[in-house]
Amino acid sequence: METPVNTNVKLHKLPETDSQSCWKAEMAESFTRVEDLLDYLELPTDSLANYYEPARRFPFRVTRAYASRMKKGELNDPLLLQALPTIDELFDRLGYTADPVGDLQAIALPGLLHKYHGRVLLIVTGACAINCRYCFRREFPYSDGQLTHSRQAEALAYIAQDDSIAEVILSGGDPLMLDDNRLALLYDGIADIPHVRRVRIHTRLPVVLPSRITSGLVKAVTSTRLNTVVTIHANHANELDAEVGLALQRLRNVGLTLLNQSVLLKGVNDTVEALTTLSEILFEQGVLPYYLHLLDKANGTGHFDVNNPAASALHDDLQRLLPGYLVPRLVRETAGAPYKLNILKEKYLP
Ligand SMILES: *Cc1c(COP(=O)(O)O)cnc(C)c1O
Numbered sequence: 001m002e003t004p005v006n007t008n009v010k011l012h013k014l015p016e017t018d019s020q021s022c023w024k025a026e027m028a029e030s031f032t033r034v035e036d037l038l039d040y041l042e043l044p045t046d047s048l049a050n051y052y053e054p055a056r057r058f059p060f061r062v063t064r065a066y067a068s069r070m071k072k073g074e075l076n077d078p079l080l081l082q083a084l085p086t087i088d089e090l091f092d093r094l095g096y097t098a099d100p101v102g103d104l105q106a107i108a109l110p111g112l113l114h115k116y117h118g119r120v121l122l123i124v125t126g127a128c129a130i131n132c133r134y135c136f137r138r139e140f141p142y143s144d145g146q147l148t149h150s151r152q153a154e155a156l157a158y159i160a161q162d163d164s165i166a167e168v169i170l171s172g173g174d175p176l177m178l179d180d181n182r183l184a185l186l187y188d189g190i191a192d193i194p195h196v197r198r199v200r201i202h203t204r205l206p207v208v209l210p211s212r213i214t215s216g217l218v219k220a221v222t223s224t225r226l227n228t229v230v231t232i233h234a235n236h237a238n239e240l241d242a243e244v245g246l247a248l249q250r251l252r253n254v255g256l257t258l259l260n261q262s263v264l265l266k267g268v269n270d271t272v273e274a275l276t277t278l279s280e281i282l283f284e285q286g287v288l289p290y291y292l293h294l295l296d297k298a299n300g301t302g303h304f305d306v307n308n309p310a311a312s313a314l315h316d317d318l319q320r321l322l323p324g325y326l327v328p329r330l331v332r333e334t335a336g337a338p339y340k341l342n343i344l345k346e347k348y349l350p
């Protein structure tokens, strides 16, 4: 039987590398203790006590692949800042909550969020390969709220009875933490619903664990009538090294659409230089910038916030300097709103 492939775009021939499970072995070698990462980066470990409490509330985790792109000896490295717990996380701030974007009110079934017309979002796992300190789902109740295999049939039945749903978004956590068999089963179930046209995968793994993009994964997402959009998550050009480029190329070679979403983060990417370089490098790696999110005000993330006027000014600069297709949409996710709000339309500001 012939395997249906979405398009027949072929860029370059890539070597067949992967053994199917090497990404799991790599995951197992991740940094899970701050002191080990600091040692590796040749940074002092004398103020370690500062990390314990924040890392107890939201565990510390960084892959070796991601850490290898951090600059040694540089405490303000933009990649390190995204991953390193800090006592700033312990300060309560006005307006910061456990559920800043209204995920809980959008739950239609355990593991299924139905917030916007035509799209549902499945929380297929709570696991990630890296724990980003600014994560808006830091306190999401994954144990009750994820789509376990046993809940899958119920979610699919929900989608099947609403023919306005054309797109299923796989999210989490990171959906590519599922193994290829589970993904393939999920795809099969979704493909059986005639009105669903697309699957979108929201994943940081091509960036933080590029070895995850195995031929088995590529097969799982192409052996289907469904179109797949992969939305990666990179905030800084330094995250996109050659290895990431190759992983992305594997996805492009089979005709998948690749988009990126970033979060605007103080000290990480809140300069025109950082954001224009990010767009340029994304494009070179076959990815279009999609969203630049204003920080979702999750407890413990306030030190990353960039205020609206500063964000708008940066976005103006991007529009001035870049072609339109390399300018991400500057948005804020707002509980109860019918779409992600463009903050430049001030009349919609909460
Ligand atoms: C962001 C999001 C989507 C997708 O929104 P787009 O604007 O289509 O990218 C869908 N469902 C939920 C719950 C979301 O948070």
Ligand code: SF4
Residues within 6 Å of the ligand: 127, 128, 129, 130, 131, 132, 134, 135, 136, 137, 172, 173, 174, 204, 233
């Ligand atoms: S990869 Fe996404 S879901 Fe996971 S910790 Fe980072 S921001 Fe949160």
